[in-house]
Amino acid sequence: MAEQAGTSVEEARLFWHTLGLPTGEAEAVAYTEADAQALRRLHEVAGRYEVSPRTAVSLVRAIGHTTDRLVLWQVEALVEQLAERHGLDDVSARLALLDRLGDIVPVLEDQLIHAWRRQLAAIAGRFAAEFGSARVEGPGEDELPLARAVGFADVVSFTRRTAELGPHELAEFVQQFEARARDVVTAAGGRVVKTIGDAVLFVADDAVTGARVAVGLAHAFRGTESPVRVGMVWGRVLSRFGDVFGPSVNLAARLTDEAQPGTVLLDEATAVLLAAGPRYTRTVLEGREVPGLGVLRPVLLDEA
Structure with missing residues (x-):
C-alpha cells in the first residue's frame, strides 16, 4: 500500500x-x-x-x-x-x-x-x-477565539433511573433522550456539540438563542420521568476536535450540577446580557461555595 x-x-x-x-x-x-x-x-x-x-x-x-x-x-x-x-x-x-x-x-x-x-x-x-464584516473585531491576544453561549442539560438521577432497565429499555431511554434533546436544540437555533449518555452539550451564536435553547430543554422534559437540569453561560471558547473548551464550558457544567430538576441556571454576567429583553425572568439566588470557583451566585432563568 x-x-x-x-x-x-x-x-x-x-x-x-x-x-x-x-x-x-x-x-x-x-x-x-x-x-x-x-x-x-x-x-x-x-x-x-x-x-x-x-x-x-x-x-x-x-x-x-x-x-x-x-x-x-x-x-x-x-x-x-x-x-x-x-x-x-x-x-x-x-x-x-x-x-x-x-x-x-x-x-x-x-x-x-x-x-x-x-x-x-x-x-x-x-x-x-x-x-464577514470588516467591522467585526477579533478576540484579544489572550482571549479564546469564539464568543458562544454554551450549556449543558443533564438527566436527573440517571444512574438510579436506569439501574433496573434491560438492554432494550436502556437503549430506548437513551435514544429518546438524545433525539428529543437534539430536536429541541436545533429547533431553537442552537447546535449539539455532543451527547454523553445522560447529558447534552450545546452551543449557540448569541446569548438570547442560548437562553431559548436552555429554557426549551428544561420545559421539554419537565413533568416526565427524566427531567433535566440546565446550566448556560455566555463566554469565549476554543473549538477543537469537534468539541469546545474553556472556562465558560466548565462554569456551565458546574451550574448544571447546582440546578434543580426542570430549571435553568445562569451566571450573573450572562443574566445581565438578557436583561434588555422582556422574554425571561431572572432570579438571583443565594451565593454558594462551589469547589474550584469560590462563591457563586447563580441566576434562575425562566420564561416571563
Missing part, C-alpha cells in the same frame, strides 16, 4: 492507526487499491497545500473518530430493528444484518456524503455571517 501511494511504510502505518484501524500482520494481505488511493490523495494534497503533518493527522483522526461512532450507531440501530421486527435474538440479528449490508451500504454512503456537504455549507454560512 505504501509503495502504491508513494509514501513510506511509516506514513502508511500512521495513516491507518490515525483512522482508528488495527494494523495486520506484516505479511497479511489486508489492504485494497482504494486504501492506497486514499493515502496517495492525502499525501499529494498535503504536499501541494503545505499541510503540516500535525494538521494532516488531525484531519484523518477526525474522520476516523467520527465514522467509527457513526458506523457503530447505524449498525446497532439496524440490529435492534431486525431483532424487533423478526423476533430474533441479538446474535441472529447481527448475522441477518451481514446478509443485508450489500443493499444497505450504498444508501447510507449517499446519505453520509449528502449530510457532510450540507453541514459544510452550513458552517461556511455561519462563518460568513459572523466574520
